[in-house]
Amino acid sequence: MTYNYIVKNVKINLEEHPKDLGDFLPSLLRIKPKQIKGWKIKSKSIDARKKDKEGIYIVYSFIIEATNRIEIDKRAKHTLEKWAVEIANNGSCNTMKKPENPPIVIGFGPAGIFAALKLAQAGLEPRVFERGERLEDRVGDVKEFWEKGLLNGESNVQFGEGGAGTFSDGKLTTRTNSPINDEILRCFVKFGAPEEILYLNKPHIGTDKLRKVIVGIRKHIESLGGKIMFNSKVTDIIVVDGKAIGVEVNEEEKYQSNDIIAATGHSAGDIYKMFIDKGMFVEPKGFAIGLRIEHLREMIDKTQYGKYRNNPILGAASYQLAYRDISGRGVYSFCMCPGGEVVGASSEVESIVVNGMSYHERKGKNSNSAIVVTINPDDYGNTPEKALEFAAHWEKRAYVVGGGCYKAPIQTVGDFLQRKKSVSLGEVEPTYRPGTTFSDLEECLPGYVTDPIRNALTDFNKKIEGFSRWDSVLTGVETRTSAPVRVTRNNQSRESINISNLYPTGEGAGYAGGIISAAVDGIKTADAIIENYKIKQKIFP
The missing domain is CATH 3.30.70.2700 (Alpha-Beta Plaits)
Structure with missing residues (x-):
């Protein structure tokens, strides 16, 4: 014993x-x-x-x-x-009642992946429709965009297998305290993630390792009878008498189902518009927009760890900063990427969106994070349509300010604070691809965002010496911190409050923020569907 x-x-x-x-x-x-x-x-x-x-x-x-x-x-x-008691459960899963048509999952990001995995384990053989490419091909499309400025509107950093999180820092932290969190981390390890994510206080997997894990989970879902169809954009939700009964794919094929999970991610503006046109209850919500800031990783490591900065046990240093502006707006760092790079994350033509990404080792020359300002529904007209228009306006504006060809507008912190267009760089070289243009970032964000960022930079410099160093680089614009709307659902059934059989799920529905919380939401939605069919659940994963 x-x-x-x-x-x-x-x-x-x-x-x-x-x-x-x-x-x-x-x-x-x-x-x-x-x-x-x-x-x-x-x-x-x-x-x-x-x-x-x-x-x-x-x-x-x-x-x-x-x-x-x-x-x-x-x-x-x-x-x-x-x-500490660890109980092994090797129970089986038997479907007591199988639906005539399998559940449908729209989108194969974290919420869609884990919803599909849970449904597949329960024997429900879900159909997944993903508008973008499988990961092996998606990587090539993203590379072509970063190197040549050729954007594939359906296969990019936002759309495709794995969702937006695939090309990010791969953070596996969350503010939600759910027992499902550990199940998800164990699943990642089972399919190739390093075991350290099970115990690190701030676990991250990195884009390089995350890609392999996602492919492994996909193949496992398929081995359980699930079908994952890429280049399959849902162009309509078929609704009869207030019930969703199926979907239209690529404007031609139709599939029936009484269980449709909409896990479309926070960047699918066309899907939001379709939901609104269908009469779904979609409400505006607060979100945040701003800029990416890059520093030399060595500087951040030194300020955070001092003389111990090169110790391999510590790795690249991170930070988390917040400031309450005199205007009442919150300013905070978001998605900090130690030893990472700023990446082009556009999904709409002639629009600029930036994000942060890092590999598992986090050994890049720069560290970066978003510095974003809270946006309230009153700022854009307090309707879901206006929320979508607001974010799109500044993304298109950044494209123009950057000079086209998906070059991002940049400005040194020193010039930004002095309100003048940059003409040269210092030690910090921007990592954004496919290219950058010296600009005045005042031209691609509203004043009630740029002014609080200026004030915050001064405050952050008191907390991290050198944070507002003159040659740190700001890149615009960051607008996809979270969904700008919420697709309201019933708290108990998790269905849309006015269209039954349709389950808004994950970050795109406005109920999650990040890989883990989106995955948790996907699992909970799958559990709700499983319960409807009185299924004895298998352990996960």
Whole structure:
């Protein structure tokens, strides 16, 4: 018989960090090494708050598998705070009632992927319609855009297998405290993600590893009977007597179903318009827009970690900043990408959208994040149509200011603060592709966004020395922080409040923000459908 324990809040000074944590644990607990049968890291975080006085600490929690009940020596600094019980469930899943037509999932981003996976595990053999390409081909389309400025409107950073998160930092953090979070992380590991995402305080996977994971999940869904169809744009929702009964694909083929999950992502403006035309209840909501800022990674690492910055245990440093402007608007950093790059994320012709992306190792020369300002429904007319028009207006404006050919407008922080067009760079070189143009960013955002950003940059410089350094680079515009509207749904059934059988899901529906929260929402929607068919669920994944 073995016993599992959790040891919490183990703080190890970086300068004293052992090479082998396994050799360290017996001395930590003051027990004999033979009493430990196995161990693993439950959580890991970095505490650099007192780096100049005490140094940097790595803070762990461990799960210890012991051969017997452990009696802790009273001289030990840590105690076993609670039991850790892990239950293996190998139960099967039997469909008690199978629908005549399988469920339909629109979109194959995080919400659509995990909804389809859950449905497939339940034996419901979902049909997935994705407007863009499978990932193997999508990567080529994105590369052609970044290198040549040739935009494929249906296969780009926003549309295609994996959704917008595929070409991002691959952050796996979320503000939602759901037990499903751990299930999703375990699923990622099962299909190739590094095991460290299970315990890191700020897990990230990186665009390079995330792509392989997504392909693995897709193939697993197909092995369970699911069908995933690419280049398959849903051009109509078929509604009869207030019920969705099917979809039209590519303006010709029709598929029937009583369960339609709309996981279309936050950039599918044409889908939003179709929903509105169908009479679905769509409401405007607040979101945020702004710019991307790039610094030298070495500078950010130095300010955050000091003399310890090159320690491989720490990796590239991150930050999270917020400021309340005198105007009352919130300004905050968003989607910070340590050692990453700013990427072209346009999905509409003659429009500029920027985002941040990094690879797993985060070894790029620059670090970047969005600096965005809150936008309220009153700013754009308080209707869903006006929300869509508002974001599109500034994206098209940035295209014009950038001089066309999908070149992004840029400005150094020093020139931005002095309200003058940039003419030269310093040490920081912009990473955006397919190219940049020196501009005055005042021309591609409203004053109630640029003025708060100026004030915030001054404030952020007090928190991170050098943040508003003159040669840091600003790139415009960032407009896709979240969906500008919410497709309202019934809290219990998760269906649209006025069209039954239609399940708005994920970030595009306005109910999630990021990979994990969108995946959680997709799973919950799938669970609601599964419950309708009285299915005994299989473990996930």
